[in-house]
Amino acid sequence: MERLLDGNQPAEGVPVSLDRNRTVLTEAEGRFHFPEVAEGSHNVALDMLQLPADFDPGPVRETTVAVYPSKVARGDLDVIRLAFIQGKATGPPGVPVNGIVVRIEASERYTTPDSDGNFCFYNLGEGDYSFMADEKRMPEYAVMSKPDRVSVSVRLGRQPDPITYRFEVHQPEKPVRKVVLGTMDGQPL
DSSP: OBOOTTOOBOOOSOEEEETTTEEEEOOTTSOOOOSSOOSEEEEEEEOTTTOOTTEEEOSOOEEEEEEOTTOOOOOOOOEEEOEEEEEEEEOSTTOOOTTOOEEETTSSOEEOOOTTSEEEEEEEOSEEEEEEEOGGGSOTTEEESSOSEEEEEEBTTBOOOOEEEEEEEOOOOOOOOOOOOOEETTEEO
16 A cells, blocks of 8 residues: 555555565555465565665565465555655856755755756655755855745645745945045145
């Protein structure tokens, strides 16, 4: 079963192994079948080497099943489908964006944009996330013109809108020394 926030659903195409020897894929209803299994106790598990990258193992990744003559044995396993969020950081022309750091708040995860400003977070489970542009890693004199924190709800089957960060560069004005030229009694000062 696929474990989802809105309830569980059957998971198709998930590799399941019997005694780490034979592997089959689950059907559309999430069921799997191993023909001609000897009587006795057997290990049924997710085949982690073949598990597609868009799945993470759920809380139950393996179980022991007792097989008796002329009886159907059942083993239940869980998977969690993973999602991704993409985004873009933009600034004034000529200002590099690939040094900016975008973080998922309350986690150790972060990424940096490519030279065009595109970035992506992969392997996210369903849930609510808050992303932030790290102000300490912005270009010199950069000021966010769009919020530096963005909240996103990840729900399977619905791709979230891309995250967009925009910044401007406000260079401080250099002090100008004002020189007054004039004359006093016809003589230059």
